[in-house]
Amino acid sequence: MRRMRITHIIFLVAVGLCLPMLHVSAQSADVPTSIDPLLDGSTLNDVWIHINGRDWQDLHATYQTNTYYPVDFEWNGLRVRNAGIRVKGGSTRNPQKPSFRIDFNRYVTGQQFLGQNAIVLNGSWLDPSSIRDRVSMALFRRMGIPAPRQANIRLFVGAGREYAGVYAISEEVSKPFLNAHFGDDDGYLFEFNHSEEGNNWHFEDPGPGYAWFIPRFSPKTHETDPIPNLYRPIEDLIQAVNDAPQSDLESKLSDFLDIDTFITELAVQNFLSQTDGLLGGNGMDNFFLYRFPRTRLWMFIPWDQDQSFVQLDEPPSQNMAQNILARKIWDEPKYRDRYLAKIMEIGRSVSAPAGADPASGWLVQEVLNDAAQVREAVYQDPLKQYSNDDFEQVVGLMQQFGRQRDLYERAFVAQIAPQLLSVSGTSRIPTLRDRTSR
Amino acid sequence: MARSLVARLTVMALAALPMGVAAPAAAQVRLTFDKHPAVEFGNVLTASVRVKSQNHWRDFQPEPGTADKNVFDPYRERIAVEGKILNRVVYHVEREFHDTSSPWKNIYLDARLVKGVHLQGGQFNMPFGLDQTTSLMALDFNYHSLAGSYLAPGRGLGVMAYGDFFKKNLLTYEAGVFRRDGDNTRPAQLQDTRVAPTFAGRIVVKPFSKWQPLHFARSIETGVAFSDGVLPAGLYDLRGQTIPGDAFVPKVYVNGRRQRLGAQLRWRPGPIGIQAEAMRTRDTRLGQGIDNEDLADLVDRAWYVSGTWLVTGEHKKDAVTAARPLLDGGFGAVEIGARLERLSAGSGIPRMNAALYGPRSPVVPSTADMVWTTGVNWYLNKFFELSANLIREDRALGGSATPAAGAVWSRTFRIEFGL
Numbered sequence: 028m029r030r031m032r033i034t035h036i037i038f039l040v041a042v043g044l045c046l047p048m049l050h051v052s053a054q055s056a057d058v059p060t061s062i063d064p065l066l067d068g069s070t071l072n073d074v075w076i077h078i079n080g081r082d083w084q085d086l087h088a089t090y091q092t093n094t095y096y097p098v099d100f101e102w103n104g105l106r107v108r109n110a111g112i113r114v115k116g117g118s119t120r121n122p123q124k125p126s127f128r129i130d131f132n133r134y135v136t137g138q139q140f141l142g143q144n145a146i147v148l149n150g151s152w153l154d155p156s157s158i159r160d161r162v163s164m165a166l167f168r169r170m171g172i173p174a175p176r177q178a179n180i181r182l183f184v185g186a187g188r189e190y191a192g193v194y195a196i197s198e199e200v201s202k203p204f205l206n207a208h209f210g211d212d213d214g215y216l217f218e219f220n221h222s223e224e225g226n227n228w229h230f231e232d233p234g235p236g237y238a239w240f241i242p243r244f245s246p247k248t249h250e251t252d253p254i255p256n257l258y259r260p261i262e263d264l265i266q267a268v269n270d271a272p273q274s275d276l277e278s279k280l281s282d283f284l285d286i287d288t289f290i291t292e293l294a295v296q297n298f299l300s301q302t303d304g305l306l307g308g309n310g311m312d313n314f315f316l317y318r319f320p321r322t323r324l325w326m327f328i329p330w331d332q333d334q335s336f337v338q339l340d341e342p343p344s345q346n347m348a349q350n351i352l353a354r355k356i357w358d359e360p361k362y363r364d365r366y367l368a369k370i371m372e373i374g375r376s377v378s379a380p381a382g383a384d385p386a387s388g389w390l391v392q393e394v395l396n397d398a399a400q401v402r403e404a405v406y407q408d409p410l411k412q413y414s415n416d417d418f419e420q421v422v423g424l425m426q427q428f429g430r431q432r433d434l435y436e437r438a439f440v441a442q443i444a445p446q447l448l449s450v451s452g453t454s455r456i457p458t459l460r461d462r463t464s465r
Numbered sequence: 466m467a468r469s470l471v472a473r474l475t476v477m478a479l480a481a482l483p484m485g486v487a488a489p490a491a492a493q494v495r496l497t498f499d500k501h502p503a504v505e506f507g508n509v510l511t512a513s514v515r516v517k518s519q520n521h522w523r524d525f526q527p528e529p530g531t532a533d534k535n536v537f538d539p540y541r542e543r544i545a546v547e548g549k550i551l552n553r554v555v556y557h558v559e560r561e562f563h564d565t566s567s568p569w570k571n572i573y574l575d576a577r578l579v580k581g582v583h584l585q586g587g588q589f590n591m592p593f594g595l596d597q598t599t600s601l602m603a604l605d606f607n608y609h610s611l612a613g614s615y616l617a618p619g620r621g622l623g624v625m626a627y628g629d630f631f632k633k634n635l636l637t638y639e640a641g642v643f644r645r646d647g648d649n650t651r652p653a654q655l656q657d658t659r660v661a662p663t664f665a666g667r668i669v670v671k672p673f674s675k676w677q678p679l680h681f682a683r684s685i686e687t688g689v690a691f692s693d694g695v696l697p698a699g700l701y702d703l704r705g706q707t708i709p710g711d712a713f714v715p716k717v718y719v720n721g722r723r724q725r726l727g728a729q730l731r732w733r734p735g736p737i738g739i740q741a742e743a744m745r746t747r748d749t750r751l752g753q754g755i756d757n758e759d760l761a762d763l764v765d766r767a768w769y770v771s772g773t774w775l776v777t778g779e780h781k782k783d784a785v786t787a788a789r790p791l792l793d794g795g796f797g798a799v800e801i802g803a804r805l806e807r808l809s810a811g812s813g814i815p816r817m818n819a820a821l822y823g824p825r826s827p828v829v830p831s832t833a834d835m836v837w838t839t840g841v842n843w844y845l846n847k848f849f850e851l852s853a854n855l856i857r858e859d860r861a862l863g864g865s866a867t868p869a870a871g872a873v874w875s876r877t878f879r880i881e882f883g884l
Contacts, residue, residue, distance in 0.1 A: 077755045079718075079825055081698055097825045099755050108755075109823030134823045186756035 058105050062141035065102060066176040066198055068161065071400050074148075074196065075101040075183045076129075078112065083185060090114045090122045095133055100140060109134045115147065117221060124150040124192055124410040128199070142203055148182065149195040154333040155413035156421040157193045157405055158397040163299050163332035164197075165393060170295055170373060172288070173208040174329050175200055179401045192408035193401055200315045200328055201247055213320040215257065217244040218330075219312065227310025230351040232269045237262075244316065260318055264325050273355040276362060282323045290362065292327055293353060294369035296335075297343055298377075298432060303334035306346040306353055336425045340435050343370055343443070367440050368447050374433030391429030398422040500847060501884055503548070511548035515559075516884040517602055518542055524876040525709040528869045534709055539563050540879070541601055543570065553577070557589075567648065567655075570620065581628040591618045591647050592625065592639035592667040593690040595729040595742050596769070603783040605738065605773050605800075606838050607854045607877045608708065611808035612767035615704050615714075616725065616744050618647025618665065618692055625665075633674040634686075640666035646694050646723065651716070654701040663694030669729070681734045690727040690744075696720065698753065700824060703746055703765050705810055705832065708856050708875045711868040713832050714810045718824050719763060721749030733782065736775035738802075743768040755825045761812070763829060769806030773842075776801060790846035798844040809833035835859040850881040 059065070065072050077099035078086075086096055095111035111133025114125040127148040132138045140146065151157040157179055167174035175198045182191040198204055202212035220243050222228070233239035240258040249257065264283045271279035277286050296304040305311050305327065315328040343366070347357040356362040379388035386395075406415050440447055495505045503513035519541040525534050545559035555575040561568050573587030590598045594617030596610045608614070625641025645660040654660060669688030673679050698720035705714030727744035744767055750760035775781055777798045779788050789795020811831035822830045840854040856875040860868065 079753065079755055080757050081752075082825075097755065097823045108820050109826060135820050138820055186758075 057103070059103050059141065062143060062198075065141075065180075065196065066178050068165075068178040068397065068400075071404060072102060072178070072180045072196075073183060074180045074194075075188060076112065076127075076185075076191075077101060077106075078185060080185060086112070086114060087122045087125065090120055090125050095130065097134060098129070100129055100131070105141075107131060107138070107140045110138070110140070116149075116152075119150075119152040121150075121152055123412065124152060126150045126152070126194075139203075143198060144201055144203060145199045147197040147199055148180075149197060149331070149333070150410075151193070151195055151333060152412065154421070155411075155417035156398065156425065157195060157401055157418075158394070159335050159421070159425070160195050160197075160331065160333040161397060162390070162393050162425065163295075163301065163335045164329065166299065166373070166377065166390070167292075167295055167329050167332075169376060169389070170291055172292055172295065172329065173204075173326075175204060179397070179404070181404050190407065190409060192410045193404045195333075200330060205248075205317065209319070211320055212248065215249055215260065215318040216247040217257075217261070217316045218247055219243060219314050219316060220245060221309065221312040229310050229349050230265060230268050232265050247315070260323060260325075261316070263323065268352045271355070273359045276355055276359065284325055286356075286362070287365065288326065289352070290356060290366045291369050292329065293347075293356070294366055294373055296329075296332075297341065297345060298370055298373045298436065299332070299335040299428075300338045300341040300345075300432075301332055301335040302337045304329065304332065306350055307334075308346065311350065336421070336428050339424070339428060339431060342439050343367055343436060344439075364444055364447060367444050370436050371433075371440060371447065374436050377429065378433040379430075385430040386426075388429050390432075391426050394422060394425040394429055398425075508552045510550055512546055513548055514884070515545040515547060516543070516882070517545070518882040519601065520880050521607065522878045523709075526869075526873050526875065528709070528711070528873070531709070531711045531868055545571070557587075566652075581630055583627050584624065585627065585641075586624045588620060588622045589625075591621045591623070591643055591663070591665040591692065592627070592641060593617050593665050593692050593725060593727055594744065595688075595731060595740065597649070600783065602881065602883050605740075605771060605802050605842070606804055606840050607852055607879045608838075610742070610767075610769045610771075610804065610806050611705070611834060611836065612742055612744050612769055612806065615649060615706065615808060616746050616765055616767045617649060617727070618643075618663065618725065619649035621645065621647045621663065621665075623662075631675075634671055635674055636671075637669045638667070640664075646692075646696065649704070651701055651704055653699060654696070657697060657699060657701075659697040661695035661697075663692055663723075665692040665725075666690065667727075682732075684733045685731075687730045688728070690725070690729070692723075692725040694723050696723050696748070702748055702763055702829075703810070705765070705808055705834065707834060707860065707868050707873070708836065708858055709868075713834065713860065713862050713868050714765075715822070715830060715832075716824055717750075717763060717829050718753040719748040719750050720753050721751040723748050733780075736778055736781055738773040738781040739771070741768070741770040753825055754827065760825070760827050763810075764813075765808070765810040767806070767808040769804055771802060771804035771806075771838075773800050773802035775799070785842075785844050786847055787844045793846065797846060800842040800844070802840050802842070804838040805836070806838075807833060807835045831861070833861045835861075848882060848884060850879075850883075852879040852881065853877070854879075 078096060082096035093113050095113045098110050098112045100107045100110050111130040112127050114120060115128040116126045119126065128145055129148065130145045131140045132144055149160065161177040161179065164174045164177050177195050177197045180194050180196045182194045183189065184191045205212040205214065205216065222243060237254050237258045240261060244261060246257050267280055267283045280286060293305060296306060302308055304313050313331045315330055317326050317328055344357060347353040356366055377388055377390035379385045405411065405418050437448065493507045497503045501513040501515055503511060505511045521538040521540045522536055523534060523538055542562040543559055545557060547557040549555055553576055558572050559570040561570050571589045573585050573589045575583060575585040577583050594613045596613035597617035597619060621643035623641050623643030625639055627639040629637040643663045643665060646654065646663050648655060667688055667690035669686055671686045673682040673685055676683060696719055698718060700716040701719050702717040704712060706712055723746065725744060725746045727742060730741045732739045746765045748763040750763060753760050773781065775785065775798055779785055779798045785798055787795065787798035791797040811829040813831055814828060821828050837857045838854055840852060843851045854877045858873045860870045860873060862868065862870045
């Protein structure tokens with residue numbers, strides 16, 4: 028009995044000494060107090076996942092399930108205990124280098140990591156560069172679209188701190204994200220789950236009943252609301268899109284969507300040649316849908332944009348005809364012109380000014396900086412499925428996008444709506460030859 | 466695998482019946498209906514049918530965050546066939562209709578090998594826990610004790626030797642080996658085929674059974690029990706539930722030996738029944754820390770003390786029989802009783818920062834449920850019994866347990882029918 032008490036006292040004292048380490052708002056100058064340095068991409072951070080060896084094995088063996096395992100999450104001396112980790116992802120799930128969701132309040136109610144309830148570690152399984160998603164999200168934000176912040180990290184795992192490769196760390200689209208961007212988190216947020224049944228969706232009306240909605244739209248807020256409360260407003264949005272006359276989209280849809288915002292999102296994805304987004308080859312995918320509190324107004328929030336930078340000469344009309352809302356925009360000259368104008372605005376924003384070194388444009392610089400930051404870590408990544416040559420090839424293509432994508436888009440616009448070219452204010456339209464000759 | 470074994474045992478036991486029937490043609494067939502309907506084929510085979518039915522009406526205090534419970538609960542609906550083969554082997558087959566996940570309950574064969582040594586094989590209660598191994602029809606209260614429900618191993622598939630030494634059951638013993646741990650454990654553990662065999666044993670003595678001068682003390686019996694097994698790594702710590710059935714002990718990883726120790730006492734002087742138990746379980750957690758480190762053993766404890774009084778004067782025994790049954794010239798038998806019990810789990814350390822608690826943490830949140838049960842049993846006749854219990858829980862919960870902490874009241878009413 029006495030021995031037990033002494034053991035307890037020693038334990039309590041030891042725990043008391045360790046307590047300050049547990050607080051996110053740590054006093055030490057070395058321990059971070061903001062998540063910004065982890066997500067702003069300024070440096071390549073190291074993240075250490077402390078996980079029991081057996082759990083790490085099970086996590087890989089059962090990678091198709093969403094089973095959580097306890098972990099401690101450590102970054103820069105800040106260790107958050109008893110978080111939960113699970114494999115995440117759709118078609119990119121794999122046992123070699125899976126993507127993860129870290130849930131900080133899985134086992135400890137209300138626990139956060141520097142204001143985040145959860146974060147995502149993306150294994151970039153289908154991205155040899157590991158930076159396509161990050162650069163894409165940066166462009167969304169540059170064009171005024173709320174998009175999750177991303178950066179790359181080196182992931183270390185287990186008691187032996189083994190290197191598990193380069194991951195993209197992303198803030199999760201959840202209440203903290205909504206608060207940060209909209210100042211309110213009381214709206215209805217859904218994650219879209221792409222159907223694997225070959226039943227691709229392009230805004231078609233699925234008909235009466237909620238059976239179609241439930242597997243596709245996972246509520247991330249108001250999760251316990253009755254089914255009609257959750258899904259009737261989505262049904263109303265879809266019906267409004269289907270019913271709205273092509274000539275008057277704005278007034279008919281203004282309660283449901285901000286057309287200009289939607290056009291901007293389409294334009295960014297087209298500029299980046301995103302093949303798995305709102306206008307992907309397999310229907311709409313990789314987005315969150317958010318309804319603002321006490322309104323019928325919805326917004327698409329981009330997610331998982333790593334299938335971008337695919338086709339340098341992709342036309343602005345790519346897949347527009349397949350999607351009901353995109354088709355109405357494309358077929359109506361006034362909306363199509365706004366869409367094309369937005370593409371050109373993006374081009375001006377990310378490219379070097381006429382006459383300047385094409386490599387000085389924002390997009391090329393972004394690619395060069397990010398690639399330089401991760402290069403050595405990618406080279407040493409023991410779990411990647413692509414070669415180092417693949418990395419360099421994709422990074423090279425991304426740079427080429429930065430130099431030339433604007434010119435290709437302008438060439439298309441010149442054929443479809445030449446009057447829009449003067450909007451940019453440039454007296455002479457630079458040709459593809461101008462850029463490629465440098 | 467275990468279920469298929471149970472099914473095979475059932476088939477074997479049932480197959481034994483017609484074999485016995487087909488034996489000597491000269492065997493005399495006799496139908497009886499004393500307390501149970503029964504059939505006898507001379508000395509070859511006997512078979513009697515038992516029906517056990519317990520239906521509850523519950524009034525639980527609403528608790529936010531927990532699932533609503535139905536007022537009516539068909540708690541136990543069982544049918545059993547039991548008897549003797551060749552007057553030497555006892556068999557028992559029992560099925561529960563309310564529990565669809567594991568409907569087969571006690572299925573075993575039992576034979577006396579030599580004087581003082583019986584051998585029992587099949588699926589039955591492991592010899593640990595007085596309350597747990599008491600027939601559900603002989604319980605003094607509507608629910609098993611927390612100790613019996615969650616720390617005692619419960620039922621298992623195995624072989625057990627038992628018997629008694631000296632006259633008047635001065636010393637009885639039970640010792641067995643069971644394929645895995647018992648069925649009072651978490652469902653995930655029941656499915657895990659890597660669970661190693663468990664040894665269990667109990668010794669009970671009646672120190673005064675032959676002592677004439679202290680007549681009132683002759684029924685005192687006391688004993689100790691143990692179980693010892695090995696668990697694979699998993700979220701297999703022992704459960705703990707509140708009276709309404711909500712889990713309050715968090716899931717924790719264990720790996721290695723699971724040991725139980727128990728002590729029991731029972732005394733039945735005339736119409737009074739006194740019963741007490743204390744038990745402790747110890748689970749090792751080898752390599753279960755976040756960084757693969759060994760964690761301190763997990764220790765759970767439980768105890769209870771109960772007392773009953775048959776106010777109508779009958780002698781207290783497992784199956785109380787009213788001296789003057791209702792509608793047969795009397796009122797039946799009435800018994801009042803009370804039980805105080807406590808189950809506690811966790812590290813036993815005062816509440817700390819919630820971030821310290823997790824399935825692989827050195828520190829397990831301390832949780833405890835102290836329960837007062839008072840009740841009245843009315844034995845109408847040898848078939849029917851009505852019971853009402855008033856239960857007060859005082860919960861000290863840690864971690865992120867969902868049920869409400871503090872004082873919680875429950876009321877239950879039971880109609881029991883036994884044949």
